[in-house]
Amino acid sequence: MRISRWAVLVIAALLISVGCQPLGRPRQLADKLETSGIARVSAPDDPLKTALGKEMIEELDQIVILADFEQDLLDATGMEVAWVAPVADETVRNVWWIDKHIFVETESNRLYCIDPANGYIRWRYQLRSPTNVHPVLAEDTVYAIAENTVHAIDLETGYAKWRSRPKFPISSAPFVGEYLYCGSWNFAFHALRKKTDYFKWRVGSGGVISSQGYFQAGIACFASEDGNVYAYNPSRHKNVWTFHTTGRIQADLIVDGNILYVGSCGFSVYAIDIRYGKKKWRFRCNSPIKQNMQISKVAVYATSEDEGLFAISRESGEMKWFVPNGRKLVALTPDRAYVSLVNGKLCAVDRASGKILWERYQGKFRDYIAAADSGVVLGLVGGGQIAALRQKEKPAAIGKAPAEPAKAPAEAVVEEPVAPAAAGKHRPPE
Numbered sequence: 001m002r003i004s005r006w007a008v009l010v011i012a013a014l015l016i017s018v019g020c021q022p023l024g025r026p027r028q029l030a031d032k033l034e035t036s037g038i039a040r041v042s043a044p045d046d047p048l049k050t051a052l053g054k055e056m057i058e059e060l061d062q063i064v065i066l067a068d069f070e071q072d073l074l075d076a077t078g079m080e081v082a083w084v085a086p087v088a089d090e091t092v093r094n095v096w097w098i099d100k101h102i103f104v105e106t107e108s109n110r111l112y113c114i115d116p117a118n119g120y121i122r123w124r125y126q127l128r129s130p131t132n133v134h135p136v137l138a139e140d141t142v143y144a145i146a147e148n149t150v151h152a153i154d155l156e157t158g159y160a161k162w163r164s165r166p167k168f169p170i171s172s173a174p175f176v177g178e179y180l181y182c183g184s185w186n187f188a189f190h191a192l193r194k195k196t197d198y199f200k201w202r203v204g205s206g207g208v209i210s211s212q213g214y215f216q217a218g219i220a221c222f223a224s225e226d227g228n229v230y231a232y233n234p235s236r237h238k239n240v241w242t243f244h245t246t247g248r249i250q251a252d253l254i255v256d257g258n259i260l261y262v263g264s265c266g267f268s269v270y271a272i273d274i275r276y277g278k279k280k281w282r283f284r285c286n287s288p289i290k291q292n293m294q295i296s297k298v299a300v301y302a303t304s305e306d307e308g309l310f311a312i313s314r315e316s317g318e319m320k321w322f323v324p325n326g327r328k329l330v331a332l333t334p335d336r337a338y339v340s341l342v343n344g345k346l347c348a349v350d351r352a353s354g355k356i357l358w359e360r361y362q363g364k365f366r367d368y369i370a371a372a373d374s375g376v377v378l379g380l381v382g383g384g385q386i387a388a389l390r391q392k393e394k395p396a397a398i399g400k401a402p403a404e405p406a407k408a409p410a411e412a413v414v415e416e417p418v419a420p421a422a423a424g425k426h427r428p429p430e
Contacts, residue, residue: 082388085119097371123158138176173212183209212252223249241277263289281317321354340368
């Protein structure tokens with residue numbers, strides 16, 4: 001009996017140390033506190049009250065002060081605070097907006113899932129080390145890679161479905177199709193069977209694969225720092241086509257419909273027909289495209305390292321507008337684009353004309369999250385908190401305004417898009 005008891009204790013200690021189960025159930029937070037228009041949550045019945053709920057309640061006064069302080073600045077920009085979410089009392093390492101979910105990684109190697117509608121913490125999952133790449137969401141599973149181990153986490157509950165540790169060094173965020181696909185530091189593209197570390201097959205390339213690929217219509221597309229984009233048919237084990245760019249590819253690939261969008265360190269953005277590997281258009285700038293791009297229904301948004309943010313027409317590949325020193329696209333509303341600048345300011349851009357409406361510091365915001373399709377401005381504030389700002393609704397007109405004397409029609413004024421500082425250097429798309 002002594003041996004069996006010790007065995008049980010040892011096994012239990014090992015399971016806890018490796019994080020076999022996430023810390024806590026989904027955060028369906030019950031009580032909502034409305035203070036200064038901000039939805040705050042207390043969790044008195046939460047099983048992790050001592051680790052999370054207590055801090056949330058104690059920080060309430062601090063949040064109210066923050067709201068009052070921010071409101072004076074936000075009034076001038078036509079925005080308001082939608083919610084503020086505390087991520088316990090921790091330092092935030094990374095924040096990602098992925099498929100309409102917010103994922104937060106902290107310095108204690110915890111991964112949080114936050115509901116973007118109200119800031120509620122749905123669950124948290126304990127990792128053993130920092131993540132290697134950004135998480136990936138596929139259907140009902142979140143894939144996080146830490147210490148070269150793939151963690152498959154249930155999106156609804158936050159519990160681990162399975163874990164595997166491949167024998168090759170993972171270099172890119174995975175993507176999911178028939179298999180789990182990811183790049184490696186040994187210049188190869190790998191396919192793994194889900195739920196195991198069983199090696200299925202590999203395809204060599206001429207460089208490290210650091211960007212996330214894409215799987216669509218039975219074709220796995222991936223890019224390498226050798227400057228090539230590869231389309232591979234896993235069922236036939238055959239390379240379908242190869243597209244050559246003029247520089248290393250580090251930004252994740254984006255596919256919408258039959259078009260693949262590629263940002264290159266060769267000072268270019270490409271639109272490629274994924275069926276045939278043929279170029280639809282190429283947009284040229286004057287510095288590398290290293291950051292991940294974002295798309296809307298009409299435009300591709302790409303950050304040129306030494307210039308700023310470009311809005312490029314998805315149809316023609318021509319520049320729609322440009323924000324000098326733009327760092328990343330933060331959010332899109334029907335009429336505005338919100339862009340964070342290199343100097344830490346936030347600016348609002350008219351989406352139709354490209355005119356910069358305003359730019360300013362937003363109080364205690366330290367950084368912003370690239371979340372174009374969120375509809376709100378997501379940012380980091382002090383104390384391990386994430387806040388969401390939304391554009392105020394215009395008040396409806398009451399009654400009729402008094403009639404004014406008739407005036408001669410004024411000439412139509414056409415707003416010109418904001419051009420780059422060195423617009424003459426930009427060559428037209430091919």
